[in-house]
Amino acid sequence: MTSNWSDLPNDLLDELSKHFTIMNDLVRFGAVCVNWHSYFTLNRNRPLPCKRPRQPPVLMISGQKLQSRYYHLYSSDGVVETHNIPMTVPHHKFLYASTHGWLVIGDFHDLSVHLLNPFLSVNNRIDLPLLTAMDNCYLVDFYPMKRSYVHAYISKAALSVNPTYTSNYVLMIIYGFGSQLAFFRPGDNAWTPIGKKGAFxxxxxxxxxxxxxxxxxxxxxxxxHHPHPKLRRVAPPSPKDRTTDIYLVESLGELLQVKRLFHFSAEPQLTTVRFKVFKLVLDPPIRHVKYKVGKGKYKQKLIKPTQNMYWVEMKTLHGQAVFVGENSTFSLSSSHFPGCKANCIYFTDDSQGHLFGDPPLDLGMFNVEEMTLEEHPVMNLSKGMFPRHIWVEPTLLGATIN
Incomplete structure (x- = not known):
């Protein structure tokens, strides 16, 4: 057996790679030496076991020409690291959203849209129906007028599962100036709108x-999964606040609503001042109250759940870290990734100010337990840079190492 670790046989390297659960460990693995880098390059598209914790996201920041820059904010040892990974997203295209490591990319010239996974070198693109392929789409009416209308046409996207591992997925989007819902399944030639409800x-x-x-x-x-999907109301509005952004996130098996509160001033840009977090109780109890109506006579009155029975404000995230912005909102355990601060919400600027030339300045961290805003060195370094930053979850099938 060789005594030189750089000459380990491929079957042993295969076994080693099966135990990686963190994207940064995979990157380090390929950077150990020339032989390990060659092995990594040859096998970077070999699927690794997908039963692993959700990865800390990378913050995508624009680079030069046809490249974008990825800032890895977190690693397993809590050290802030930066990796420059090329990504072929031409600057004449624009980025709508991210979900499960896939970017939603649009083209202003032909109104086409597709999914792109920047961490894969093959099978990394999924073409989607044209933006105009909506039953109630009126984008064409605005298209000749302003480029910004097209840029804002898809505001959010969410995948049911990661298409990297299965073709049985659904992509849901919030689209249009009415902020309505539509979905796409593999093989569909058009988007399928869901109802007429909007303002999502x-x-x-x-x-x-x-x-x-x-x-x-x-x-x-x-x-x-229903043959004719419809919307059903599951909870009334949460407690009112001043104008906010609102996000939904699954955390520790529960559905949370995260409200982002802003400070308004004479400046055109909004500034985040705090967050509020509410847990949704999907089936609050229906009470029956017995009351007297006469001598020896009683009736029962049905008491329906009140607003505060559906929404319970939380003062902690129970050790989770939450990431909000133009990405599909998600949480992960800080115990799995010590570099992520427990009970913190990491936020990027997802206002519409960029459509009018305002630089993205509203980004940072909010500690839910201490109710304080905090800064992050990489976030501070990138404030004001165009285009806007976006969280992207790494796909553990390999990536190019520079």
């Missing part, structure tokens, strides 16, 4: 259904 702000796949939240905090669910 975020969507998430939770317990085999898509959940969507409106601007006022009202929550609807959609069973996408």
């Amino acid at each position: 702000f975020d969507i998430v796949y939770f317990k085999d259904e898509f959940y969507a939240v409106t601007q006022d905090g009202e929550v609807f669910a959609c069973d996408i």
